[in-house]
Amino acid sequence: MKAWKVTPDTAQLNLEQQQMNLLGPAEGEVQVRMQAASLNKRDLMVANGTYPGIKEGGLIPLSDGAGEVIAIGAGVDEFSPGDRVVNLFWRDLMDGNSTSDSVAMGGAIDGVLAEEVILPAHALIKIPDSLSYNEAATLPCAGLTAWNALMETGGLKPGQTVLTLGTGGVSLFVLQFAKAAGATVIITSSSDEKLARAKELGADVTINYRATPDWADEVLRITENQGVDIVVDTGGPGTLNQSLQAAAINGQVFMIGVQAGIHENISPLPILFKKLRLQGIMVGNKRMFENMLSQMLKKEIKPVIDQVFSFDNAPEAFTTMESANHFGKIVIAAQAGAGS
Numbered sequence: 110m111k112a113w114k115v116t117p118d119t120a121q122l123n124l125e126q127q128q129m130n131l132l133g134p135a136e137g138e139v140q141v142r143m144q145a146a147s148l149n150k151r152d153l154m155v156a157n158g159t160y161p162g163i164k165e166g167g168l169i170p171l172s173d174g175a176g177e178v179i180a181i182g183a184g185v186d187e188f189s190p191g192d193r194v195v196n197l198f199w200r201d202l203m204d205g206n207s208t209s210d211s212v213a214m215g216g217a218i219d220g221v222l223a224e225e226v227i228l229p230a231h232a233l234i235k236i237p238d239s240l241s242y243n244e245a246a247t248l249p250c251a252g253l254t255a256w257n258a259l260m261e262t263g264g265l266k267p268g269q270t271v272l273t274l275g276t277g278g279v280s281l282f283v284l285q286f287a288k289a290a291g292a293t294v295i296i297t298s299s300s301d302e303k304l305a306r307a308k309e310l311g312a313d314v315t316i317n318y319r320a321t322p323d324w325a326d327e328v329l330r331i332t333e334n335q336g337v338d339i340v341v342d343t344g345g346p347g348t349l350n351q352s353l354q355a356a357a358i359n360g361q362v363f364m365i366g367v368q369a370g371i372h373e374n375i376s377p378l379p380i381l382f383k384k385l386r387l388q389g390i391m392v393g394n395k396r397m398f399e400n401m402l403s404q405m406l407k408k409e410i411k412p413v414i415d416q417v418f419s420f421d422n423a424p425e426a427f428t429t430m431e432s433a434n435h436f437g438k439i440v441i442a443a444q445a446g447a448g449s
């Protein structure tokens with residue numbers, strides 16, 4: 110079978126297609142013919158070697174995939190050949206929080222950018238009929254991170270207000286989950302065109318963070334100085350001061366990514382005076398994933414997919430991700446354009 114292997118390098122994208130042999134599933138394992146995989150910002154960091162704890166000597170990249178069960182090992186009774194499945198980001202995290210020992214797909218171990226993978230049965234979940242392979246493949250990292258922040262850790266309630274930054278994978282899931290939970294959503298973007306699309310998805314208020322660099326002031330103005338109950342901050346130190354400023358008294362700010370730099374000074378005063386909760390989120394566990402899937406089924410939530418690339422065009426998917434023009438998720442499918 111074919112697999113893509115990345116050799117981390119800061120200077121260039123070293124992605125090479127290789128032929129590999131799989132021995133078949135051992136006891137407790139499942140062999141899956143991959144139908145789709147999706148990219149996350151992290152996969153670019155894995156490729157350029159800046160992500161911590163990457164497997165030595167290169168690896169099969171991507172943490173998020175979906176496919177069809179083609180063989181099961183001894184002792185596996187929850188899956189049969191033909192089942193449609195999606196994998197976990199943290200391979201063994203059934204419940205609770207990740208630790209330094211947790212094993213991340215496409216980082217500490219090989220990922221899913223291969224025609225076939227073999228995983229422990231516990232690392233897989235059946236895909237509801239309402240989701241295609243491409244859609245399911247967007248969920249293990251970006252979807253679950255948004256769900257964990259808002260619903261599992263944040264305990265979002267109807268009528269609360271959520272602020273999410275940018276229109277990438279995580280932020281659009283935040284928008285969709287928050288609207289489905291009955292919240293008001295404010296979303297920022299560098300692009301008016303993307304903001305118009307976010308409105309179509311249900312965003313209540315949109316702010317262009319390029320045209321309005323002091324976007325926290327705008328959030329406070331819109332909320333009549335109350336601020337928002339939950340901020341999902343995908344920028345990191347470069348956005349965190351404004352996220353803290355935009356939060357309401359007793360609000361929660363979830364720190365998800367550091368794409369807007371890591372060396373800014375953060376003022377602790379809003380945390381103190383407004384009694385804020387500042388909480389990091391690292392994806393989520395299997396129990397949360399199952400909760401997310403049942404809510405997606407109930408509320409008919411469909412992930413937003415920007416573009417689908419064929420397996421053989423995987424390097425183009427990486428460069429498209431790097432250009433940051435996407436809205437939502439970038440998917441690599443076994444067959445380009447395949448929707449199921």
Ligand SMILES: NC(=O)c1ccc[n+]([C@@H]2O[C@H](COP(=O)([O-])OP(=O)(O)OC[C@H]3O[C@@H](n4cnc5c(N)ncnc54)[C@H](OP(=O)(O)O)[C@@H]3O)[C@@H](O)[C@H]2O)c1
Pocket residue numbers: 148149150151250251254274275276277278279280297298299300303318343344347348364365366367368369390391392430433434435437
């Ligand atoms: N902690 C976790 O568990 C976890 C899980 C998933 C992702 N992440 C992290 O979260 C971040 C987002 O991930 P993603 O997969 O959603 O990435 P993505 O799909 O590439 O989305 C990135 C988007 O963020 C927006 N953005 C970039 N710089 C910004 C800035 N300075 N201020 C506001 N928005 C900005 C841009 O939106 P516009 O084009 O609309 O401006 C960009 O398209 C990354 O840092 C990633 O590593 C963390």
